[in-house]
Amino acid sequence: LIMMPLCGVLSRSHNIALSSSCLSTWHYLLYKLGDLINHLSILEAAFGPVLKIIFSTRFDNQNKPLWSFCINLFHDFISVRARHLISPDDDVRVPLNQNLLSQTCAHLKALFDVHQIKWLPWDVTSFDFQLEILGSIVNPELLHNMTADMAVTVMDSTTQTFRLLLEGVQVQCNSKFADDNVMICITKVCKFVKKVFLDTVGKQKSNSSAVLVQFCLKFVKCTVEELDNSLLASGKYELCVDIERIKEIEYAKCSPKLSHPRIRPLAYMELVSPAVYLTALSLSIVAQFTGELSHGDAEQLASIICPPDLLENFHAVVPFLYMQIMRPVDSRLRIKWLVVWNKVSKRLNEQMISYLKAGCGASGHDVLCQFFCYPFFALVSSGSISAHWNAENRFEGYLNMTQDLEAELVIEVYRSFCTNSSYCSEPVYMVFLEHFFEYLINIVDENMSSIQANLKYCLENKSKNITILSVLGNVVIGLLENAQIFNYANKEREVTTNEDPAGCREPNLFLGSLKLANRCIESHF
Structure with a gap:
């Protein structure tokens, strides 16, 4: 009775005052629901629909306060796991997302202090819901219509929230009896990054695609940092390499005039560790990107490929690089891969002794x-x-x-x-x-x-x-x-x-x- 008219007004309204008033009413409803708001069915019925409506609108100067309010509210919901990790018994608040908080209307910003929603630590059953909302924020079609500055603001904010989500997964990983749930979460995180970024890079214009490449690498790096390579490369968890780029280059033919080293490439749908999957995913995104790769993005890729004491990644990196030689490229694309090789080599050289001493x-x-x-x-x-x-x-x-x-x-x-x-x-x-x-x-x-x-x-x-x-x-x-x-x-x-x-x-x-x-x-x- 309440959500249908609220959603109807929000989806049709072009008046910022009217939309702000609807968000105030909606926030009060979430507050009055108390603990019930944490049930998945209530999240899907009362929390998700408004977020999706706001995030489906164009992020411009008029809608920026609405976006800011909703991103911070979603950020508050995601951060509850991190709060519980810091202090299970006390109500420790994680700071709101500062990238957009200052751009929220004053009366909407005040709601965070007046009516504090009673979020409880979420569990794996709501993980799909959270990824779905994140996916609506980083919708490539919406990013394509934003200015570069606005796209960076949104993606920076989303990266902060994604990191908090991964911290919540890490809590699950620390449980001694949670192997199945850990595998579910890790797999869904990897598939989420693939779906949002790899499936859309190359379909956008070069400038939009460059933003997607930049933030995909940030998302992968967040995953590696928060979930830790000792977990991602432990051998306990595996997932299929369902990356089309791997399928395309798997049967690339060597030039008969060159004597290449005998290198076995990754096979399409082969079972690999999450660490190798994320490495292959990052390389595939860079390969699909036809624009000029910045040195900063190449550095990000190098940091993903070269974690300390993890040589396993190079068994995926080396054949991928050689497969690029076997595909016809012009000098501009060849330089892209030489830049990547240069950055990875420098980082590898810094860690060479630890790799060699690891036996x-x-x-x-x-x-x-x-x-x-x-x-x-x-x-x-x-x-x-x-x-x-x-x-x-x-x-x-x-x-x-x-x-x-x-x-x-x-x-x-x-x-x-x-x-x-x-x-x-x-x-x-x-x-x-x-x-x-x-x-x-x-x-x-x-x-x-x-x-x-x-x-x-x-x-x-x-x-x-x-x-x-x-x-x-x-x-x-x-x-x-x-x-x-x-x-x-x-x-x-x-x-x-x-x-x-x-x-x-x-x-x-x-x-x-x-x-x-x-x-x-x-x-x-």
Whole structure:
């Protein structure tokens, strides 16, 4: 009797005063319901409908106070689990969402203090309801019609609320008898992020899609941070990789001219841990995005891929990167993946010792080597593509600038291998470094004809820069400059500890650098 006319007026009203009055009446109704408001059937009948009506209206200057009030009310409902975690016995209030609180009408803002709704800690039965409301807030069609500033405001507010929702899930995870409920919540969170973001990125214009990419990565990062990788990668929980992008690239064919490492990609509908699923989801969203990926978004992606002591993610990342090489791309998309590789490499290099000391073994070394060798294949396979694209568009200046950027992204990482003085006394790092350069030399040997064809292509098209040669040359220079420092540090360690620094023969980086230099010379002939 009360909700039907309220919803009818709100759905048709274009008068802010009338709509505000309806929201005041509705808030008082929720207050008078007392504990009953926490029953799922009451939430669906009395709480959800008004939220959906307000969130379906355009977020503009006129409707901003209504949006602000409703988002904060929903935020208050979600936060009750966090309050209970802080102090189960006391009424501890979590601060309201500050992004939009200041934009709420004064009389609506006062309702939060005058009539405090008696929210109780929610359980897993209301989880679908909460995700449904969140989905109505981050509706891509509505975001498309917002200004960039308004879209960022809404998404920032929603990210805060989503984080509180995950904190509530974490409470459930801490229960010793809640394995089934934990799996339900984790699965629904992963599917929610996929549905809201992956299924709509690429269907929007580039500027709108960029906002979705940015906030999808934020949502995934929130999930990883709040639910903790020890839970997401524990092996206790699995879900199917139902990501269409994985299905598309699963059967991508290698170029017969290149000798790629034997890498098994993720299979469509394969069972994986939630950590791997979120990694594959993030990569797929970036792959589907056709605009220019910002360095900030690439950093966000790197933080998702490289959690401490979790090498499992790279078994998904490496094949995904190599699959991108096998799909025809122009230089702009290739740079996007090199930027991602650069950011992930830097973060990985910071944590390399912890990865290696965790006992990743020979297979772990191979995965890391495959990852760090990715640019080699990306650059070698790009010669004919770049030349063809240049011939059609005649953007020689752009092509040369692109090649400079590609070389810079790769050289920066490779040279850091040899100049990281903090690692020079770590035997496990020395062994890996020698393994990596042996791996790179073998790949160069196996693909020498492709390298020479790439050089010929560049020379025929009078390219001012030969990216692959520049990269290999800088690797050799870095090794020659720093191999003596590494070898000296190893010998000093052996003298002071009277033990073999690597538990086996001493790594010889001089020999590796000379071999690589020899391959650079061979590629000219």
